[in-house]
Amino acid sequence: MIFLKLLEGIVGIGALSIAVGLLFMGIGRKITARIHRRYGPPVLQNFIDIFKLFSKSSISHGFAFDLGLVAGVSALIAAVVFLPMGQINLFPHNSSLIMILYLMTMAYLGMAMGVSSSGNPNATIGIARALTMMMGYEVPFAAVIFSVYIFAKTGSLTNIVAAQGGGFLNWNMVRLPFGFLAAEIALQGMLGEKPFDMAIAPAEIASGPMVELGGKYLGFGMLQHAVGIYLETGIMVDLFLGGASNIWIFVVKQFELFFIALLINAILPRFKIEDGVKFMWKVPLLLGVIQALIVVL
C-alpha cells in the first residue's frame, strides 16, 4: 500500500518537480537575458538540452561516478516526496523539516562523491567551495528554522503550513519578518545564485563540479539543479508563504521567490568564499538571531 503510494508519488512528483524546475531555469535564462539587454534562449531551451544530453554518448570514470550522479537526482526526488505542496501531501505525518534537510544532504554527498571520483581537482575545489558556502548559509537558515519550530510549536511542515491558515496576515513571512529576510538571503546561497556562486565559478575553476560531466552525466547534473530549485523554494513557501491550497498557487509562490533570487543574481558580482561565509554569518545570522530572541522572549 505504502509502496504503491510511493511509486505513484515518485513518478508523479519526480516528473512535476523536474518539469517545474526546468521551466524555472528556462524562464530564468530569459529574464536574465532581458535584464542584460539580450534576447535570450527560448523558455523551453532547458527541456531541449535535457533531451539532447541524454541522447549523446559520454565518458564515465567508474561506478562511483555513475552512482554519485544518479544519487544526486534520486535522493533529491526522494526528499521532494515528503514536501507538502498544496493539496499534494503524500505523507502528512512524516514531513519533518529537519529530516527533509538531511535527506537533501544525501544528494549533495552523492554528487560530491561522483564528481570527485573523476579525479579532476577542479571538481573537488568546486565541491570544497560549495560545502564551505553550505556551512555559511545553513547556520542562519538553522536559526530561522528553529525560531519557526519554537514559534509554531511543531517541526512538521504539514503542521507549520496548517498553522499559517486563514489569510495573508497569518503567514510566517508577516509574523516573522526578520527570519524571512534571513532565510531569503540563505536561499540565495542555497540556490547557488550570485553573489554566492563560487562553487561553479566558470572562469576560475572550469565550472567546478561540472568539469568532467558530459552527455547524460551533465543531464543528471542539470536535473539535480532543477529538482533542487523546486525543493528549496518549496520549503520556503511552506515555511513562510503559508503553503498553498493547490499545486498551481504553490508553483506561482515558488516562482515569486525564484524571481527575486534571479533579479539579485542578474546584477551582482561574486563574493570571495570567505567573504561569502562571513557575510552569511553577519547579516542573515544577525537577523536570524534577532528573530530567535523575539520568539523566545
Place this chain on the structure above:
Amino acid sequence: MNYNVIWLVFTPLIGSAIAAILYKVKFLDRIVTFSTFVITLFLVFSTHVGQSYSLNLNFMNKVLPLSWNVTHLSIFMLYISVIFGTILTFYSLIDKSKMKGFLLLLILAANNWIFTTNDMIGFFFAWELMGWASVVSVLGGRDEKASRHAALYYALMSIAGSYSMFFGIFTLWRLTGSFAISTNVAYLSSIVGVHPWWVIGIVSLFFVTFMIKAGIFPFHTWVPMAYAWAPDTFTPFLSAVMSKYGIYGMLLFLPISLMEKGVPTAFGLPWVNYIFMWIGVITAVVGTVLAFFQDDVKKLFAYSSFSNLGYIVAAIALFTPVGVTAGIYHAFNHLLFKGALFITLAAVISRTGTSKMSEMGGLWRKMPVTFFTFFVGIASAAGIPPFNGFGSKWLVYQAMIKQHLPFATVMLFLASTGAFMYLFKAFHSVFLGQRSHRYDNVKEVPVIGQIVEYFLMFAMIFFGLQPGYILRPIGAIVSSMGLKPLHVMSNGYVTGMFSNVYMPIIGWSLAVSFTFGFILFFISAKHKYVSQEDNYTAGQLPEEWNLTPETYQFSWKFYEPVESVFAPFFKVKVDGFFRGLADWTVATSSAIKEIFVSNAQMYAFFAVVGLIIFVIAGWAA
C-alpha cells in the same frame, strides 16, 4: 547470588592470563582474545536486569563490601560494548599491528566491572585497570616515539582524573559511611536543596574524571594524540567503547536532579545543567572546527569523536526524557559508525602504510568494499537518513528546542554541517581523486576484514531503518531513571516531541527513486569508461607539465577559506593552557626545592617555623 555477573569479570581476566603467556605468537594471541570475547558475549546474553552479587573483602581488618548489580543501563552498555569488541577482535585476526590481546582483555574485564559494579571501590579499581591497560595499549603504534609521547600525555590526564575521583569517593565515604553508588547518589540528592554548593563540588570531582575519559572540552587534548598514535586496531575500541565510560559515569550521577529543589535556573534548566549543556555544545563546535585542518586521517576522526561526544553531553545535560534518550541513542550510534569508520581506516592504513591524507587518494577502485563501508559510515556520521546517525541527531535537536534553547541548537547544527565538510574531506582524500602509482598494487582487505565490513554496513543500515530495536531498551533505561520514556510506536519510528519520522518509508522512497534513476541511466545513451588520467586539463598535455597523479590530487589545504574565517579562534590553545600549567608547576616546585637544597640556614629557618606551627596547631586542637 548470580555467579555469572562475577564471571563477566573473571572470564576476561583468565583469557588475559592465557593471552599474556601466548603473546609472542601473534596469531594464537588474537585467537584467544577473540574466543574470550565470544565467551564473554554468551555470558552477557545470560545476564539479566536485577541480577546482583556481593562479596565482603577483608582488607587489613576492614570489611570492604564489593557488590555487583545489573541495571537497565548496565545491560545496554554491556551488550553494545561486548558485541562491538567481538567484531573488532574478529577483525584483528588479520591485523598485523603491535596491539596486545591481553591488554584488550584486561580492558574488557574492567569494562564489565565498571558497567555492573554498585560500589565505588570496585568502580575505582576497574577504572584504574581500564585506564592503565589502555595507556599501555596506546604504546606500540606505528610511530614508536609519537605513541610513547601520546601514552605519557594520556597517562598524566588519567592520573589527574583518578586523583579527582579518589578524592570524591572518600569525601562521600566520610559523609555517608558507605561506598555504594546508589546510596551516595540518593544521599546527594537528599541534601542538594540544603547544601547545593557541596553537592556541586563533590559531583564535579567525579565529573572531571568522566570528562577526561570522554574527552570533553577543555580536557580533550589527549584525545587526538592518543587516537592518532594508538595501534590502528585499538583506536576503534578507544573511540567507540572507551569514550562511553565517561558518559556512563555521568549518567550515574545525573539523576541528582536539581530541577525540583528550588535551585536557580537559567532558561528553564538548573544553571549547573545549563553550563554543562554549553560545555557539550562548545565541545561539538570546537571538535568540528579543529577537524577541518588535520592531515592525519586518524587525528581527523579523533576530533570528530570528540565533537560527537559533545552532542551526547549536551543532550544528557538537559536531563529531560528526550534529552537522555537522545544522548544514549547518540552514544550507541556513535559507537557503531565511528567503530566502522576506524575499522575501515585500519584496513586502509594496513594496505597503504600511511595515515597522511595528502599521501593517499583514489583508493576506491582498489578497495570497493572498504570504500562502501566508509561511505555508509560517513553518511551515518553526517546524520543522513536512513542511516543510523540521523535519528539521534534529530532527537538531540528536538530535546534542545523543547527547552527553548535556539542558540545552542544552532551551534549544534553548525557542528553537524561542519561534520559533513570534514567527513567529505577525509572521504575525498582517502578514496576519491587521483590514485598515486605507488598504490597500483594495493588489494582489498582479506576476507575476514570484508566480512566485518559487510556486517558493519548492514548494522548501520538496519539500525537506521529500525531504530525501535534500540529505542525500546533506551526507554527502559529512561524510565529506570525516573523519567517518562518516549513512546515507541513501532520499530520503524523515531518519535520526537515535535514530529515523528517513520524510517522505513525513507528507505523505500530512496529505493524507488534510485530504481528510476538507474532506469533512466541505463536507457539513455551509452557511456564508456576511461582512466583517471583521461581528464580535463585545459587543453594541456599533462606530460609537458610533469603532472603526476600526486600533483593532480587536491587534498592539501582543503578548506583554506574556512581557515581565514576561523583564524581569530586559533589563537586560543587549550593545549597551551595545560603546558603553561605544567611549566608553572615545574617553576613552583623548583622554587620549593630551592628551599631544601640551596641554603642550610634557610632550610633550618623553614623547619623551625614549620615545627612551631605544628606545635601550636596540636596545642590548639
